[in-house]
Amino acid sequence: EPEVTQTPSHQVTQMGQEVILRCVPISNHLYFYWYRQILGQKVEFLVSFYNNEISEKSEIFDDQFSVERPDGSNFTLKIRSTKLEDSAMYFCASKQLDSNSPLHFGNGTRLTVT
Amino acid sequence: AQSVTQPDIHITVSEGASLELRCNYSYGATPYLFWYVQSPGQGLQLLLKYFSGDTLVQGIKGFEAEFKRSQSSFNLRKPSVHWSDAAEYFCALNTGTASKLTFGTGTRLQVTL
Numbered sequence: 001e002p003e004v005t006q007t008p009s010h011q012v013t014q015m016g017q018e019v020i021l022r023c024v025p026i027s028n029h030l031y032f033y034w035y036r037q038i039l040g041q042k043v044e045f046l047v048s049f050y051n052n053e054i055s056e057k058s059e060i061f062d063d064q065f066s067v068e069r070p071d072g073s074n075f076t077l078k079i080r081s082t083k084l085e086d087s088a089m090y091f092c093a094s095k096q097l098d099s100n101s102p103l104h105f106g107n108g109t110r111l112t113v114t
Numbered sequence: 115a116q117s118v119t120q121p122d123i124h125i126t127v128s129e130g131a132s133l134e135l136r137c138n139y140s141y142g143a144t145p146y147l148f149w150y151v152q153s154p155g156q157g158l159q160l161l162l163k164y165f166s167g168d169t170l171v172q173g174i175k176g177f178e179a180e181f182k183r184s185q186s187s188f189n190l191r192k193p194s195v196h197w198s199d200a201a202e203y204f205c206a207l208n209t210g211t212a213s214k215l216t217f218g219t220g221t222r223l224q225v226t227l
Contacts, residue, residue: 042218
């Protein structure tokens with residue numbers, strides 16, 4: 001069964017550095033998402049992306065964050081200047097156009113900001 | 115605004131016992147409802163989903179859930195748990211084709227042998 005893949009599985013970075021988290025959604029999916037889960041907390045929506053533009057974003061997704069689909073297969077999340085509080089597990093997800101299709105999640109990237 | 119409540123943070127059951135994990139939602143119309151499971155260090159795996167129709171939905175790994183509109187609930191059940199079911203379970207809701215998923219805080223299931 002096709003799956004969403006995320007790299008790297010673990011990223012350690014220093015405060016103030018830029019990080020790019022990478023995702024390869026399932027190939028025939030058209031909606032893409034990023035979620036995050038701070039340790040011990042609930043999974044939170046960050047942003048959704050469709051037709052090469054952001055369709056919805058949360059208040060967490062401020063100017064430090066950006067998303068891009070640089071080619072036909074990758075979907076990236078960039079954090080320009082990381083803060084300690086950005087430490088979390090970041091999940092990428094994708095879904096088909098069909099309204100009855102669910103989100104499929106990747107295994108996540110654990111980001112640690114020191 | 116929609117919300118999801120999972121009142122039980124942590125549940126412990128014996129292997130072979132039955133299981134029910136509670137989920138309540140708040141939304142003005144009929145939502146799309148989901149249960150996901152997260153094993154340690156893993157991503158979120160879809161267990162089952164409810165969009166419309168039959169209010170009792172079957173999922174993978176022997177799980178089922180029942181949508182009760184009158185109680186705004188979507189509780190997850192399994193008649194006999196296995197040690198491998200130990201994980202975190204998340205109930206989630208969305209309201210349309212591309213809308214975001216709103217997650218509950220999760221219930222951590224521990225299974226004793």
